[in-house]
Each structure stands twice: as structure tokens, then as C-alpha cells.
Amino acid sequence: MRQESFLFNKQWCNVHYPEKPNGFAIFIIGDQQHFVQEETSYWTQNADREAMIHNLTNAGYLVYYSNLYGNHWGNAASVQLARGLYHLIMKKAILNEKIHILAEGMGALTAIKLLPFLQDRLRSIVLLNPCISLRAHIDQEKNRIFFYKKLLKEIQTAYGECGMDFVIDNYYEDSSRILADMEVPLYILQIIDRNMYTKQKEFLEKIYEKRKTEHLQVMCHYLLFENRLGIPRKMAAFFHEYEKQL
Template sequence: MIERLTQAGYFVYYSNLFEKNWGNQQSVEHSYNLYQLIMRKEILNQKIHILAEGMGTLTAAQLIPLMEDNIRSIVLFAPCISLEKHIEQEQTRKFYYKKLMKEIKAAFNEESVHINTEKPIEEMKESLFIIQVIDQNRYKDQLELIHQLLLKRKEKKLPVEIHYILLENRQYITEKIIRFLKENEKVL
């Protein structure tokens, strides 16, 4: 994906954000600082596209208020919209639940966490593109939240698009993302 994005003319930078961060403050600060550093070192347009996958959505949502004037669009791939909903989902799967709670404790130094991700994504003015993998069940309980988010954005006449894709068709994802990014590039 990164190779194809760079071939299409995009300058791509990324970080694993300290691996299992679950949207903690350190991941948000690191992302914002990385943006600031790159803007100081490179001659680039200040407005960027944000791509987030899975739990990266938790960090991306918290970047929206910090960077709202510098975001062109956001692409969410198989997003985790709500950490609370994901914890609920994993409670029925004891092994995964224990593992998840260890990760959350390591990321936040506490076991009870609330991150408001729905509001910033729902209210941002920029275009939102969600790619949901149908046969992936990592964040399967997020589908209802994603549908609510889509409805709220449509009611407010905010740009939103969703594509459902089968995992075996993942080779088309990058082309869909590039098309979306190109559509959201205006002379600024």
C-alpha cells in the first residue's frame, strides 16, 4: 500500500505508535509531534490526509480537534470506533479479554478508560471514507456504531463514504483509497 501511494505522488509517513497503544495520550502526542517535525523538515502542503487502521482510529479521532485546519480527509480501514464497545465484545472471549485488559493497563496505567472518538469523527467537516472488511471479525461489534456515525454525518450533510470489501479483494483497497484522496484534493 505504501509503495502504491508513493507511486501515486503521496509523501507517506507513519509510526506504529508504540504498538498496542489503544489511543492513549502518548500515541496522540507522538502523531502530532511527528506531523510538526515533518512539516518543519519538508516542503509540503500543511493539509494532509490521515489513514488509520483498526485501533489507529482511536488516535486519529483525537487528532481531529488538534489538527482540524490541517486535515484534508480521513480514511478509516476496519476501524475501532469505540474502545468500550471492543472491551464489551472481548468479555465473552476470556483469553482475548485478559490479553486486551493487559494491553490497556500497559497503555494507560489503569483498567478503566473512556476515549470519546465518535463525536470528533461525527462532527469533522472534512471528508470521511470508511473501508469495512466484511469477513473480518476483529471489531465486528463496531458495525452498529459505524452505521450510526454514517447516518449522523449524512443528516448533517457532511461528506462520508463507506465501502464494504471481502478480505480476498484487499488488492483493490489501495486503488479505492487513492481515488478518494484525489477527489479530496482542492487548491488550498
């Protein structure tokens, strides 16, 4: 597997190239611990994530991701960079223009805001232990003072002068509505005993039920951490299901 690192808008990005390309790409938008540097990244240092990359590239996928300004919490800068990176990758590689997105945790916030810009160019979305309501996550962390203060500081950094007021006023139900109504196939995966976003369950259940009622493509799986090694296989099968129509 060949790997390439490069700077885009002053943020390090990685591309993992498959030996036998299938013509499709997966854009990973990571969680809080996600990082990308010139020589390394979370996805090459963490054994489970590295195995996930290998499984996906062995299935023929080109996989790419960016540092996205660190803990961005879905701010406008992360969305703009993600949008630009999509177009850059399309120029750099011979790929079908419709991509898959894999968003983990906090990354779901950026993925959701990216939808209006790339909806016609998305093949499917997989959410792994997603945070889709930042307000609910803030409420959750109030009982853990150290983490609560850290979270507030990160949000203030990500959103600048708007800070908490912006999050509270504009970030509550919109994400749920977008995910419930979009035509892009959705797969929700949750590792129930290793989930940092415990207050998201109600939102995700409503999204699942609404999509089922309206006959929109949706899947949801709950797994134990000990069964995590099966996740890449489940994702690859889901991605493949929506590659039959180019």
C-alpha cells in the same frame, strides 16, 4: 521509492518518499499488529501493506508512520507523539500543510483524539476496519478469555494507573460524536470477513447516517478479503477528490 527510518521520542518512524511527488502526505496510524523498527516495519513485511505503500507512493504521496509505543489503544502518549511527528515531517519535506490520515483498527482511537489538534490541517480521513469504541471492543472480547485478558493487560499498560476505570468512564460515545460532527471528509472501509472489531458496526452506521443527514462528506464501502487489492485505488481516488482546493 526511497525510504528513511529515524527515531523520534524514542520511537522508530518510517517515511516513504515518492519518485514523482504530488505535494501531499498520508499519515498512517496502524492497528495492533503494526510495528516499526530500525530496519523493518509491518508495512514492509506484510505483502498487502507493502503493496498499499507502493500504490500510494506511485500516486505521488509521501507516506509516513511511527511505532507509536506499540499497542497504545489511543492513549495520550500516542496522540502527543503523532502530533509532534506531523510538525517534524512538515519541517523535513516540502509538502502541503493539510495531510490525509489513514487509520486502521486501533489506530482510529488515536486519530480521533488527534483531530482537535490538527483539524485545520487535515484534508481527509480514511478508517480501515476501525475500532472507534474501545468499550464496545472490550465487551466483544469478554467471550474470548485469552484475548480478553491480553486486552485488559494492554490497556492497563497504556493508561497506567487510570487503566480500565478511565476507559469505561471516558471512552464511550465521544469518538462517535467527533466523527459524526467533524467537517473533515471521512471514508470508512471495512473488510467484512477479516474484521477484528465486529461490535463497531452500529457506531459506524450511525456516524454515516448522521453525516449524510447533515450533508457532511462521507463514504462507506464493505469489501470481501478477496477484493482487498482494490483498496489502495479506492483510497487514492478519495484522497485526490479533496486535493482540488489547496
